Amino acid sequence: MNKPLKQIHLAAHFPGVNNTTVWSDPKAGSHIEFSSFVHFAQTAERAKFDFLFLAEGLRLREQGGKIYDLDVVGRPDTFTVLAALAAVTEHLGLTGTINSTFNEPYEVARQFASLDHLSGGRSAWNVVTSWDAFTGENFRRGGFLPQEDRYSRAKEFLATANELFDSWHGDEIVADNATGVFLRDAKAGSFVHEGQHFDIHGQFDVPRSPQGRPVIFQAGDSEEGREFAASSADAIFSRYASLKEGQAFYTDVKNRLAKYGRSHRDLLILPAATFVLADTDAQAEELAKEVRRQQVSGATALKHLEFVWNRDLSAYDPEGPLPDIDPDVSDNHISKGRAQVRMYRDPLATAREWRELAAANNWSIRDLVINTGNRQTFVGSPATVARTINDFVQADVSDGFILVPHITPGGLDPFADKVVPLLQEQGVFRTDYEGTTLRDHLGLAHPDDARGERVAS
Amino acid sequence: MSSTPPPLHLAVALEGTGWHPASWRDQAARPRDLFTAAHWADLVAEAERGLLDFVTFEDGLGLQSSHYGELDGRTDQVRGRLDAVLTASRIAPLTRHIGLVPTVIATHTEPFHISKAIATLDYVSTGRAGLRVQISARPHEAAHFGRRTFAPISLEELKTAAGQERLTDLFDEAADYVEVVRRLWDSWEDDAEIRDVVSGRFVDRDKLHYIDFEGKRFSVKGPSITPRPPQGQPLVTALAHQTVPYRLVARQADVGYVTPHDAEQARAIVAEIRAEQEAAGRAGELLHVFGDLVVFLDDEQAAAQDRRARLDALAGEPYTSDARIFTGTPAQLADFLQELAAQGLSGFRLRPAVAGHDLPAITRGLVPELQRRGAFRTAYEADTLRGLLGLPRPANRYAATA
Numbered sequence: 063m064n065k066p067l068k069q070i071h072l073a074a075h076f077p078g079v080n081n082t083t084v085w086s087d088p089k090a091g092s093h094i095e096f097s098s099f100v101h102f103a104q105t106a107e108r109a110k111f112d113f114l115f116l117a118e119g120l121r122l123r124e125q126g127g128k129i130y131d132l133d134v135v136g137r138p139d140t141f142t143v144l145a146a147l148a149a150v151t152e153h154l155g156l157t158g159t160i161n162s163t164f165n166e167p168y169e170v171a172r173q174f175a176s177l178d179h180l181s182g183g184r185s186a187w188n189v190v191t192s193w194d195a196f197t198g199e200n201f202r203r204g205g206f207l208p209q210e211d212r213y214s215r216a217k218e219f220l221a222t223a224n225e226l227f228d229s230w231h232g233d234e235i236v237a238d239n240a241t242g243v244f245l246r247d248a249k250a251g252s253f254v255h256e257g258q259h260f261d262i263h264g265q266f267d268v269p270r271s272p273q274g275r276p277v278i279f280q281a282g283d284s285e286e287g288r289e290f291a292a293s294s295a296d297a298i299f300s301r302y303a304s305l306k307e308g309q310a311f312y313t314d315v316k317n318r319l320a321k322y323g324r325s326h327r328d329l330l331i332l333p334a335a336t337f338v339l340a341d342t343d344a345q346a347e348e349l350a351k352e353v354r355r356q357q358v359s360g361a362t363a364l365k366h367l368e369f370v371w372n373r374d375l376s377a378y379d380p381e382g383p384l385p386d387i388d389p390d391v392s393d394n395h396i397s398k399g400r401a402q403v404r405m406y407r408d409p410l411a412t413a414r415e416w417r418e419l420a421a422a423n424n425w426s427i428r429d430l431v432i433n434t435g436n437r438q439t440f441v442g443s444p445a446t447v448a449r450t451i452n453d454f455v456q457a458d459v460s461d462g463f464i465l466v467p468h469i470t471p472g473g474l475d476p477f478a479d480k481v482v483p484l485l486q487e488q489g490v491f492r493t494d495y496e497g498t499t500l501r502d503h504l505g506l507a508h509p510d511d512a513r514g515e516r517v518a519s
Numbered sequence: 520m521s522s523t524p525p526p527l528h529l530a531v532a533l534e535g536t537g538w539h540p541a542s543w544r545d546q547a548a549r550p551r552d553l554f555t556a557a558h559w560a561d562l563v564a565e566a567e568r569g570l571l572d573f574v575t576f577e578d579g580l581g582l583q584s585s586h587y588g589e590l591d592g593r594t595d596q597v598r599g600r601l602d603a604v605l606t607a608s609r610i611a612p613l614t615r616h617i618g619l620v621p622t623v624i625a626t627h628t629e630p631f632h633i634s635k636a637i638a639t640l641d642y643v644s645t646g647r648a649g650l651r652v653q654i655s656a657r658p659h660e661a662a663h664f665g666r667r668t669f670a671p672i673s674l675e676e677l678k679t680a681a682g683q684e685r686l687t688d689l690f691d692e693a694a695d696y697v698e699v700v701r702r703l704w705d706s707w708e709d710d711a712e713i714r715d716v717v718s719g720r721f722v723d724r725d726k727l728h729y730i731d732f733e734g735k736r737f738s739v740k741g742p743s744i745t746p747r748p749p750q751g752q753p754l755v756t757a758l759a760h761q762t763v764p765y766r767l768v769a770r771q772a773d774v775g776y777v778t779p780h781d782a783e784q785a786r787a788i789v790a791e792i793r794a795e796q797e798a799a800g801r802a803g804e805l806l807h808v809f810g811d812l813v814v815f816l817d818d819e820q821a822a823a824q825d826r827r828a829r830l831d832a833l834a835g836e837p838y839t840s841d842a843r844i845f846t847g848t849p850a851q852l853a854d855f856l857q858e859l860a861a862q863g864l865s866g867f868r869l870r871p872a873v874a875g876h877d878l879p880a881i882t883r884g885l886v887p888e889l890q891r892r893g894a895f896r897t898a899y900e901a902d903t904l905r906g907l908l909g910l911p912r913p914a915n916r917y918a919a920t921a
Binding site for chain 1: 664
């Protein structure tokens with residue numbers, strides 16, 4: 063028996079500040095000017111995407127004690143851009159990454175509740191945590207959050223924000239001219255939270271927003287991150303977009319839901335995915351190689367090797383062989399403000415493996431970085447890409463994808479124009495928005511409905 | 520003989536359905552729309568139709584209250600509001616010329632976040648952003664953050680020596696806060712983004728600057744994550760009622776809002792601020808001092824008086840304000856504004872008693888009246904908020920002077 067086809071969810075990640083984004087391309091536009099965001103958001107909305115996604119970083123990256131200058135540097139403020147985009151879009155969800163380490167729950171809750179009002183129920187929050195004193199140097203609280211406290215603070219931060227969102231029920235404002243009653247309840251918005259990280263009380267000042275709470279995203283991949291998502295998130299921004307890894311992650315996380323009394327529908331898995339499109343598959347393969355070379359210049363290749371070697375390698379020739387010396391495994395890392403470097407847990411082993419790979423394939427430093435780095439997720443003709451995306455979603459690699467174009471702001475256009483219509487023809491992607499809120503697009507229950515269900519069950 | 524006085528600048532302070540606590544009950548009010556973008560879009564569009572310099576958005580980190588230092592538990596007035604920076608940003612793409620100046624609370628928020636938020640508002644509005652900096656001494660708002668504990672405070676206590684000390688501390692923090700915000704705006708030189716394909720460098724990092732601010736309440740390293748905004752330095756404004764905040768205005772602001780009740784007070788306040796400005800080493804800089812007034816405007820003075828009386832009756836008490844409450848016709852208001860302006864005020868921030876009534880009365884009554892007198896612009900003459908206020912685009916403090 064055939065099970066019904068899953069509907070695909072699609073989102074657009076504004077190109078970020080790493081080397082995926084090819085700023086050197088003549089077609090590349092501003093990463094700061096609002097017109098770029100308008101173009102990008104309106105393309106996503108024209109294609110009936112679920113939402114737009116903005117990442118965040120709170121300190122410019124450094125390497126070897128200097129600001130890293132090879133990638134796009136700088137971005138606007140997440141909340142402020144999303145609020146403005148609400149004015150130039152009608153349906154598109156607006157997802158912002160907001161740090162739980164360098165903010166306070168009261169302020170973040172009022173910002174998301176405000177964004178939800180101002181967008182008519184389209185806000186979403188990707189909750190991330192920081193660990194580094196490096197970023198803390200820009201903030202009042204400064205300092206260092208021990209790694210083991212990151213998730214405990216993030217969980218309590220989100221729980222506290224939820225208490226604030228829920229402190230209004232939605233029926234308090236009556237504004238009855240005849241009786242002169244504006245507010246039904248003088249105690250509207252009352253909250254008390256006493257916890258390990260936050261001890262706050264009072265009355266929240268933003269009434270219940272259209273979605274009740276913003277949609278919650280989680281992006282961490284650790285054991286703790288997965289539990290956090292299973293217990294508290296509506297969606298995961300994951301990194302596993304390949305068939306086997308994706309399926310393994312999907313199964314792992316969805317199977318954690320039951321113990322929190324949640325169903326598979328309550329948490330969407332949405333990996334980041336890059337793509338290269340051309341008329342034919344062969345042309346797309348060629349183009350993908352070209353894009354990889356644009357993404358990894360010789361200078362970039364040396365800097366990426368430094369992530370593993372943790373040494374200044376500027377004297378090496380990127381077109382030459384890998385260094386003979388071993389990585390420096392001391393704690394003080396040459397790269398600051400970059401999560402990626404923590405992926406190399408055993409630099410000595412990685413170095414050994416890379417030297418062997420390079421020797422076996424006769425690769426230069428640049429060749430190695432290109433070939434060991436992330437290949438684009440979807441490469442091919444529009445038909446191939448549409449088919450692959452659908453196959454992956456039906457095979458439970460994910461519930462959809464958050465697409466990361468490599469050109470700002472026009473990189474999404476070919477996908478919108480050529481791939482989306484094919485997905486629509488196959489009946490696996492909406493041809494128009496059916497609801498008004500992001501929860502509607504994602505098929506998520508309103509928190510009040512969820513509460514009702516839980517009480518009833 | 521003196522020549523024609525320079526044209527006045529006009530701003531409007533947006534607060535809920537208006538500044539009178541019973542304004543939500545006026546026929547012109549749509550109180551159920553308060554928490555929608557449309558409410559704010561309509562008001563700002565009206566202000567822009569009247570060629571006003573800018574609008575400000577009130578804000579706070581707690582529910583509104585008729586008491587200074589605590590919640591009042593009242594249910595007969597507007598309670599609840601949306602974040603001012605986000606509201607301003609939501610409106611920015613819908614407008615073309617008018618300045619957008621949200622309130623930010625320096626006491627509990629992060630200068631790093633606010634600096635990039637206002638820089639971004641400046642990008643989104645292509646050069647029309649500003650901020651109005653405010654402190655909070657309220658214990659119940661401190662309890663929303665849980666990082667500091669404030670003792671109870673009332674307006675009377677603020678006048679005592681201990682009260683003044685608390686106020687000074689909070690305003691000093693606000694001055695540091697604005698200093699950090701301003702340094703971060705300059706932490707990128709205008710031409711820092713080079714996109715040099717040959718060398719592979721996106722930015723010239725010699726044109727990015729650490730701000731290395733160390734103060735009593737916070738230290739901030741920098742640089743900002745957001746490049747220098749279109750205006751270089753968006754507008755900084757503050758409301759001030761006495762010497763301590765006058766000093767903040769003198770040290771850090773481009774526009775100070777003051778609350779004289781007559782020409783004599785206006786003259787004295789302007790003199791005090793100018794003296795503080797000189798003491799702060801800014802004597803040569805353009806610093807606007809605007810008078811704040813609450814306005815009830817109707818074509819007949821009696822109608823305005825009746826309206827005010829009706830609203831007071833609905834509220835159950837006469838409306839009082841820190842600012843002078845003007846009740847009359849557009850022509851009478853124009854006379855009064857010109858009388859105050861003669862004492863050194865370069866503009867006014869008007870607080871409409873009922874937004875849906877008194878804002879259109881400003882744009883369709885007062886503005887034409889001032890235009891007839893040659894005292895207000897007849898078209899927008901600049902693309903940026905600084906431009907409208909005659910403020911030059913400032914040089915970057917970190918740029919090497921050749």
